[in-house]
Amino acid sequence: MASYDVAALVGSLRKDSFNRKMALALAKLAAPALALEIVEIGDQPLYNQDADANPPPPWVRLRNRIKAADAVLFVTPEYNRSVPGVLKNAIDIGSRPYGQSAWNKKPAAIVSVSPGAIGAFGANHHLRQSLVFLNMPAMQQPEAYIGGAASLFDGDGNLTNDSTRQFLDGFVKAFTAWIAANSGKA
Numbered sequence: 699m700a701s702y703d704v705a706a707l708v709g710s711l712r713k714d715s716f717n718r719k720m721a722l723a724l725a726k727l728a729a730p731a732l733a734l735e736i737v738e739i740g741d742q743p744l745y746n747q748d749a750d751a752n753p754p755p756p757w758v759r760l761r762n763r764i765k766a767a768d769a770v771l772f773v774t775p776e777y778n779r780s781v782p783g784v785l786k787n788a789i790d791i792g793s794r795p796y797g798q799s800a801w802n803k804k805p806a807a808i809v810s811v812s813p814g815a816i817g818a819f820g821a822n823h824h825l826r827q828s829l830v831f832l833n834m835p836a837m838q839q840p841e842a843y844i845g846g847a848a849s850l851f852d853g854d855g856n857l858t859n860d861s862t863r864q865f866l867d868g869f870v871k872a873f874t875a876w877i878a879a880n881s882g883k884a
């Protein structure tokens with residue numbers, strides 16, 4: 699089977715982010731079927747439609763990186779029951795100029811991670827609302843609302859819990875099949 703190039707966007711800029719740890723753990727679990735790379739979004743100037751005529755270099759880099767990817771994985775916390783601004787900003791940048799969205803038709807999956815009990819469900823589903831408009835086939839099952847994040851990782855970022863590892867292993871296998879079915883690349 700082909701190895702798919704997956705752009706992973708992490709919705710937290712925090713140095714010790716649980717979501718970043720999750721993205722890195724998923725990259726380990728998913729290799730070699732998925733070559734999962736975190737695409738940094740912390741350097742992106744706030745989206746301003748006036749700048750589309752002469753876009754800042756970080757916007758161009760982000761748009762080109764997404765266009766080159768076979769699929770996109772969003773790994774995000776929930777801020778105030780919604781998508782963190784840094785991630786929404788990246789989504790808006792990638793969606794423009796009008797008619798040239800980098801997201802169009804890219805297979806996607808979402809993992810939401812929170813120290814709280816409901817696993818950032820609100821962010822996960824607000825994000826799905828944008829993906830519908832962006833025409834991204836978003837994997838429906840398994841859903842991944844990961845709660846209790848503070849006890850998921852050891853000091854080196856390894857997953858400490860077998861049942862979480864097994865769940866995530868199933869998640870990446872399903873995502874690989876989802877990409878095969880929706881990317882047009884066998």
Ligand SMILES: Cc1cc2nc3c(=O)[nH]c(=O)nc-3n(C[C@H](O)[C@H](O)[C@H](O)COP(=O)(O)O)c2cc1C
Pocket residue numbers: 710711712714715716717718775776777778779780811812813814817818
């Ligand atoms: C501005 C802000 C809003 C937050 N809102 C929520 C929330 O709505 N739901 C939730 O589960 N956690 C919320 N949290 C707590 C985050 O889940 C927690 O800070 C988490 O560690 C962030 O993810 P990270 O570890 O990847 O940075 C919020 C945190 C911040 C800073």
